[in-house]
Amino acid sequence: MYSRILVPTDGSDITRKAVEAAIALARRLDAQLFAVSVKEPFPYSAISEVQPIAPQEFYEAQEKVARQRVTAVVEAAREQQVACSGYTVESLHPWEAILDHAKAKNCDLIVMASHGRRGVAALLLGSETQRVLLHSPVPVLVVK
Numbered sequence: 001m002y003s004r005i006l007v008p009t010d011g012s013d014i015t016r017k018a019v020e021a022a023i024a025l026a027r028r029l030d031a032q033l034f035a036v037s038v039k040e041p042f043p044y045s046a047i048s049e050v051q052p053i054a055p056q057e058f059y060e061a062q063e064k065v066a067r068q069r070v071t072a073v074v075e076a077a078r079e080q081q082v083a084c085s086g087y088t089v090e091s092l093h094p095w096e097a098i099l100d101h102a103k104a105k106n107c108d109l110i111v112m113a114s115h116g117r118r119g120v121a122a123l124l125l126g127s128e129t130q131r132v133l134l135h136s137p138v139p140v141l142v143v144k
Contacts, residue, residue, distance in 0.1 A: 002139075006034045006107040008098045008128075011069045014113040018143040019073050022111035025141075026082045031109075033084040035073035036101045037066035038094040063088060095131035102138060111141045 007022035009015050019035070026033040039062040042055045070086030077084035091097035102110055112129045133140050 002029055002109040003031045004034065004105060004107045005029075005031050005109045005111055006036060006098070006102045006105065007073065007111045008036050008038065008094070009069045009073055010037065011065070011072075012113070012115075014115055014144075018111050018113035019076060021141070021143045023073075023077050023080050023082050023084075025109075025111065026077070026084075027080050031082075033073075033077050033082050034101070034105050034107060035070045035077075035084060035086045036098065037069040037086075037088050038097045039063065039066045039088055039090045041090055041092055062090075093131075095128045095135070098128070098132055099135055102136070107138060109139050109141060110136060111143065114142045114144050 002025070005022055005026050007019055009019060022033060025031070039059075042058050066088035067086075070088060074084045074086045087101065089097045089101060091100075098110065098112075101107075110132060112132060114129050115127065129140075129142055133142070
């Protein structure tokens, strides 16, 4: 049914539920799992040349956090005897990075968390999961 599953992670509790579901599904289907964490680009400011943090320091901190997130998924998958590869990518729009990564890895399913925002909060803040659902050419399993 599904042989290549992508699970994005931001390290949140709700994302952990999606990771657990993705690992369980991958194990049951004998599928390969891909974990991805999206890093923010450096917030350059056109107003000032003085930045509160040096770009390299920012990139290293972003990479460290993202790497910890995917490593946690890879290790959890390994404990369940599931093949899993972890990746970090940089993007201004996480939903685009998720879809690009799914395409690059030929994933046939994306497993994501829903943060459960409703009403005006969902409308104003938007939802990466909603955007992935809207634009994904492959099925998306949303875990609450």
